[in-house]
Amino acid sequence: MSSLSVGIRTEEFHTPGPADFNLPGIFDSAVTKPMVLVVLSGVIAFGLFYAMSRKSAVVPGRLQFAGEYVYDFVRNSIARDTIGSHDYMRFVPYLFTLFLFILINNFFGIIPVIQFPTMSHIGYTTALALLTWLVYNGVGIRKHGFFGYLKHQTVPTGITGPILIALVPLEFFSNIIVRPFTLALRLFATMFAGHLLVILFSLGAEYLILHYEPHIVGVPAGTVSFILAIGVSFLDMLVMFLQAYVFTLLSAMYIGTAIADEH
Known part of the structure; x- marks a missing residue:
């Protein structure tokens, strides 16, 4: 498209899209940036909480207080309140690890130089969702037995009669099949969309300020786009x-439902 009255030439502006998330290998290898970030998140989590717990004291220092605060948040506000006071403690290590792992990988998206939320790749969110699926189905089968668990998940308490012909397949589809997909898609879609918006406003600001003509229009418009990029970044921090939290909370809810005495 040639330059018209609006001044912008679309072939000069790279419109961000899904292709921007398919990063090339590092040094022409099969190892990509998201792979490195996933490993790095594990190292950061281990190093951070090792430092927080290395000098444990009755009166905690700042690092110890921060670590205990995050742990207590997951243990009390997510695990205990959702699963119940009788069974929750054995699931706290998994839920705490899950929350911290997702949080660190999400916040990679706002760290300068890194600036890529790992969970914007659906493969990682799918792996975490399948892990939760295995955990809650596994503990449910262990408690109720295989066929008892199927009944527990597909036959609502107090419902009898022909209506079960319709309800049982729906409950099976909802509780057994759909849950991992919704878990994976929710986390992936929000991280993908948030990062895409940041890319759009950032690249738009650069193009408008440096390349758009007339500059008297491009510079103010680019400045507004840059301010919007900062605003979206702060909003994205909250979403991250x-x-x-939501992924961990839903995982706890599914575990609690699987081991409950009644459906």
């Missing part, structure tokens, strides 16, 4: 935390 909320999505780690």
Whole structure:
């Protein structure tokens, strides 16, 4: 498209899209940036909490207090309140690890130089969702037995009669099949969309300020786009935390439902 009255030439502006998330290998290898970030998140989590717990004291220092605060949040506000006081403690290590892992990988998206949320790749969110699926189905089968668990998940308590012909397949589809997909898609979609918006406003600001003509229009418009990129980044920080929380909370809910005495 040639330059018209609006001044912008579309062939000069790279419109961000899904292709921007398919990063090339590092040094022409099969190892990509998201792979490195996933490993790095594990190292950061281990190093951070090792430092927080290395000098444990009755009166905690700042690092110890921060670590205990995060742990207590997952243990009390997610695990105990959702699973119940009788069974929750054995699932706290998994839920705590899950929350911290997702949170760190999400916040990679706002760290300068790194600036890539790992969970914007659906493969990682799918792996975490399948892990939760195995955990809650596994503990449910262990408690109720295989056929008892199927009944527990597909036959609502107090419902009898012909209506079960319709309800049982729906409950099976909802509780057994759909849950891992919704877990994976929710986390992936929010991280993908948030990062895409940041890329769009950032690249738009650069193009408008440096390349758009007339500059008297491009510079103010680019400045507004840059301010929007900063605003979206702050909003994305809140979403990053909320999505780690929601994923962990739903995992706890599914575990609690699987081991409950009644459906």
